[in-house]
Amino acid sequence: MVAERVRWGILATGGIAASFTADLLDLPDAEVVAVASRSEESAKGFAERFGIGRAYGDWASLAADEDVDVVYVATPHMAHRAAAGMCLEAGRAVLCEKAFTLNSREAEELVTLARSRGLFLMEAMWMYCNPLIRRLKALVDDGAIGEVRTVQADFGLAGPFPPAHRLRDPAQGGGALLDLGVYPVSFAQLLLGEPSGVTARAALSEEGVDLQTGMLLSWESGAHAVLHCAINAGTGVTASVTGATGRIDVPGGFFHPERFVLHRDGRAPEEFTTAPEDGPRGSMRHEALEVMGRLRAGDTESPLVPLDGSLAVMRTLDSVREQVGVRYPGER
16 A cells, blocks of 8 residues: 555656646645656656656656656557556556557556556546546446447547648557547446447558547447547547436537436436536546555555456457558557
8 A cells, every 4th residue: 555645657748648747736645756758858848847856768767766656657559568567567556548558468468467466557547537427327327227228429530630640650559549439439338348249440541540430339238339439520529328218418528528418208307517526627637536545545456447347448449440450560
């Protein structure tokens, strides 16, 4: 178990790392003690921006820092296996950005490593920690809309993204699926578990990454999920869950909602909204609080973002990529 004040290390210095660090600094029981980048200049600039005491120009120094309780890995997907693995090998707990890794094989390797060493590991699927998403799942689990029949969700950005952009770079795990599609897939599997069938079609870029992908997931219960992601079309980023006796609609930005509406047969619609204590809509504080609470309790996994669930999502993403023909350099 760690002390009441949890000491964080930040691995990478991009936009998502900056957003997470800013949220950490608003938590009185969190302390950011070190940051690392492959560029010492970038690490020092990030440290100065956020008042962080130590800046490392390599990942290994951060992983070896005994004053760090947990490392937040915020690199592109293609580096998650190496970065998170290095930290786990050094005895650090890890919160690793999504998509968890490039593929399920890499994810299995990280999970096996963490479990063999008794270390905490969690995918940074902040959607699962969001209070409104947790409320939505509780309503579905309690039978508020009856047996789930369909899930619909989409996440698309209009772009256009130039060929040199990371979202179109195969070497960085580019494409819509791992960056955006992970949200609709994770949303569906949060409610229904791992699907028994996966069907997918995609439009690929000249570089060989998916510009847009449509997915149909199916379950033995007869339930289906119709999902879509894109980096060439701005979608509504909405979600809907329909059951035998009702429906829940989540408007734009479903992965960090401000509200959702419950429709039940024979009743007036009920709106659920965020509470003032939940913080700003885009805050990642809830996943940080989940990590810190688990570390203090001595837990090695989070029931909100279970490792088996992350592995199941990666298997689905693998199946989608196999069907649409997206393969990243160096994959085996």
